[in-house]
Amino acid sequence: MPFKPSKLLLPTSMDDAAEVLSENAGHAVIIAGGTTIYGIKYSGLLDHVDTVIDLSKLGLDYLKEEDGIAIGAYTTFIDIARSSLIRSHREFMAIVDAIRAVPSRQLRNMATIGGSVASSLPYYDLPVALTALDARIRIYGRSGRKEVPILEFLEAPLKPKLMDHEFVYEIYIPFHEGSSSAHEKFTINDFDYGIMTASALLTFSRDGRIEGGSIAIGGGIPNLVTLDCVKGLRPEEMIDEVAELARKEVSPIEDYKASADYRRYLAGVVAARALRRAAWRYREQ
């Protein structure tokens, strides 16, 4: 039987949500913007599902400042990319880049940040940017709230680290003083998942040297990879090294779009380009 759920549940409180998740464990799926679920509706992956749980009545559509930015799980890409809370911080520009890399206005209007991270797909753009920015995934469940680093949360494709009764309600991104970020995506055509992608966050000291930061790599690999930036160098001094390291760290897949070789090579290209652009952004903006 293909995906044809007969039940729709719209819980109205966080506890209620945890409760219905628990009650329907094993045959329910949470739907946010719906773009991922519809995409895999005939893939067989959802054939066990007879219940759709929609959390849109929980008021999870917001961005707020709290020593960083907290974004409600049901906030759409477009609202995030347009938010002045995001755009006024150079260090968050990787998020804007990643959303712009989503090739269609319609998808940006529909897709949500919670759906994007909870899909746990390495070729989605936004989770890569959030990983570079050291985001935390805030989860609610029967035992209350908890917070998990994003990389830990993105356990395996389509399998985030969530218990049956848990759901993502918020994504928290810390401020990174003196930093800037950028996201790079390599595609075959515009409407494409990243063949390889990378987000860079760079923190600078006053003299323009790198004090810290990280590069996250996604795309055609089974799991995201992160690289730490070397302290004390200028960005241009570490580009070759970063590209080299990126190529060493990834284990790319091979498919009809690109060979593993080419993907490995591209990992270096996108990592270097993300780094270069983040550095440029720091100087110019």
Place this chain on the structure above:
Amino acid sequence: MSGQVTGVVEVKEELKHISKEVPKYDSPEKVVGEARYLADVDMPGMLHAKILRSPYPHARILSIDTSKAERIPGVVAVITARDVKLNPIGFMKDNPPLKSNKVRSVRDEVAAVAAVDPEIAMEALDDIEVEYDPLPAVFDPLKALKPGAPLIHDEFGTNSVNLDFGFEAGDVEAALKAADVVVEGTYRTQYVAANPGDTMGALAWMDAHGVMNVMTNTQAPFLYQRWLAEALGLPGYRVRVVQPYIGGAFGRSLDVLPFDVIVAALAMKTRRPVKLQFTRAEELQNAPPKQPIIAMVKHGATKDGKLVARSVDLVIDSGPYVSWGVFDARVMQYTATGLYQVPFVNFKTKVVYTNNPYCGAQRSAGNSQITFALESNLEELAEELGMDPVEFRLKNANKPGTVTSQGAKITTCAMEEALREAAERIGWRGRRSAGPDRGIGFACYFHVGGGARIYRSDGCGAAVKIDDFGGVTVIVGGTEYGNGLDTSVQLIVAEELGIPLDRVKVYINGDTNIRLWDVGTHASRGTFVCGNAALHAAREARRQLLQGAAEFLDESSDDLDLKDGMIYSKKNYEKRMAYDKMIRRMHFFKGAKGTVVSTSYFYEPPSEEQDKHGYGNISAAYGFGCQSALVEVDRETGKVKVLKVVSAHDAGRVINPNGFKGQVHGGVMMGIGLALIEELKVSGGRVLNGVFEEYKMPRVVDVPEIIPVSVGEPDPAGPFGAKGMAESPIIPMAPAIANAIADAVGVRLRELPMSPERVWRALRAISSTR
């Protein structure tokens, strides 16, 4: 009236409608969402069909059990080859619509279900139990020719298809030996999906008269009528074909495919309307793609750059059945002998059965593939000679008043002008001068522009009737699927009659019972052939109108004219009457004869079928042109961006400039896709990227600056001087881009698509040898 028409079409000095920018005829209904495509049409009691296809590329069918599927609630009928007698289809009649003993590709149809809902039909397929005995399969056409290769059709004893498209003009071997320079290369092209918005489908129902009615988005309704009748064993007059609005086709809808026959068979069996329309995944997996080729090309030239000989050795993978795709070879043959002036040509083909998907015709029907091979090789030759690519091409350009070695009579031809325009407008200043990582490339083309006689008749019928209010309906046999034939016909008829454009209604698509025969809208023939039919039908209507008016205006009809809707005496303008008033007079005036103007005309272009040696002038006119491309190559990733394209065409007089530009923009973009990204990746006979998102096509961000240019003179045989051009812009696009990449970064790509990875690998190969 019918017959061949030759001689100069009289062109009035002052054209009122022709060559004016007018909206496309059917855009008002499309812009409000009222145009109904196949997907938008339902009938009461309609069933939905789905087809069970083979999971194996090659296997014997041992048994089929449909009993479980038949018991599913909502399933109305299940058919297999056992239950219905259907005749094989295709050019060689080698493709049974439902396979009984053997399957030869993963597309092969084994059973079909009609159910009340498409989802139920799809689920029922899972409950049809088929036992197969898998056989060794062969996917490489060269391996398929080797002794011991698995036989696709056991009864033929060989995988070599009994079709020879060879042509030989002169002793090519000797000419190549005598040439100062010879350059050879092997070029490969890929499977490309037409993938228009509107997927393939058909809605069939038997009516109370025992007539099989089919609504379909075919491009060739009259051949469809014939072929479907043959497959079903019905007389042709008991098949009626109706076309709704069609959302793109690009050549892939010229065959009757097994699904068409299956839908009709289910309608016969259930006596209910049955519809099948491909899902997107089915479209990508099962609709016939563009025919890939392997072409070994050799050119020989004198040291001052004059071409002396060309040899083309072609391998065509037919898949398991012979389709229109294989007949692309005839177009390729014509280009091989026709593109540039080459005295000696040898064109050889091997057509091979394999377990791959079979192909169909697609925009230019082979010409885009062979032109990639020829124009790439010619560029390599020009480089070898150290000659400027434009100068080299000018030196060998086709010229008016010449006849190709295969008998193509070239009347009008402005290839030289096209080359000069393409060079000047792209800013050509010689090789390696486009800037860092940038390059410019050129390619020309030769294509049919006055129909293409690949079928015994290449004609089209048109009828014109004028109602009592001056409304003119023109009924044409041709098909509209976005190509703009509706608008060309409207312009031609309004111009010829001398009446306002909005009085002319065009009946296109619709019903084969009403329209006159047309071979199908393909080969850029609509404006030329159907336009000529409409022109002559309108001319006769005008004659009848003026003859009737002569009586009322007391003037000889020779002295009457009709302009801007007014019939008047050329000698005395006082003698005049609005044409619609005159129409009423002729019909109703007391004592008048009661004349109603209605005419029809069947236009058969003055072309010839090829003789058994392949010789013959298959088109009444030929199109020529040149495209130049400016590209930028990302050396780091291999990704190519096309920045600017100049697209210069000799299409005779451009009678519908909006349509001309639209075809150029669309053809250039499709050509960019063909050149750089588009490919159905087929492995083990199966399409790997058969999901919408995975089939890569150019999108809005890829649009370069595109400059459409019209060159040349009105063609004497074309309606108001027009020649066909709808396919032209895709033909030279891939080689122009390949040549531009070579100019930019010094690598030569001989295989399409020139994907980022291929370019990157080529760049790596030269950097490692440096």
Place this chain on the structure above:
Amino acid sequence: MSTRISFILNGSRVTVDVEPWESLLDVIRKKLGLKGTKLAFCRGACGGCGACTVIIDGRAVYSSILPAYKVDGRNVITIEGLASPEGLHPLQEAFVEAGAIQCGFCTSGMLMSAKALLDENPDPSDDEIKDALRGNLCRCTGYVKIIEAIKLASKRMRRPAGGG
């Protein structure tokens, strides 16, 4: 278990029962009989063709991958709601005039994307127009005349009423 939803469709309130898995596109086309929004048979595996684009509360979305129940209480505009009793929308006029239509299959979706753009940005740059069309596919026109048509409509819509 179907859910009764009620929403504004092209200016009028409609109430309809929908299943949890039903897409808005299916509801619009099958249950409400409006066939102007096109179905490209992607079955949810979105190829970004945009033929199914409609506008919800001012934003363009893909109706083929949007569960219908989500439009409860919202305002939906389809191609059928673009013209007014006074006549065609300037975008529709511009698409006809500029020659932005060939086979017409993408036209409804293109117009919806264009309307959503101009409603929030009356004077878009070429790049902004292209960005708004990144989620729509056209196989015939090469996009050139679609972009021209949107520019033409934008120009006309910004002209003050009654002005030259």
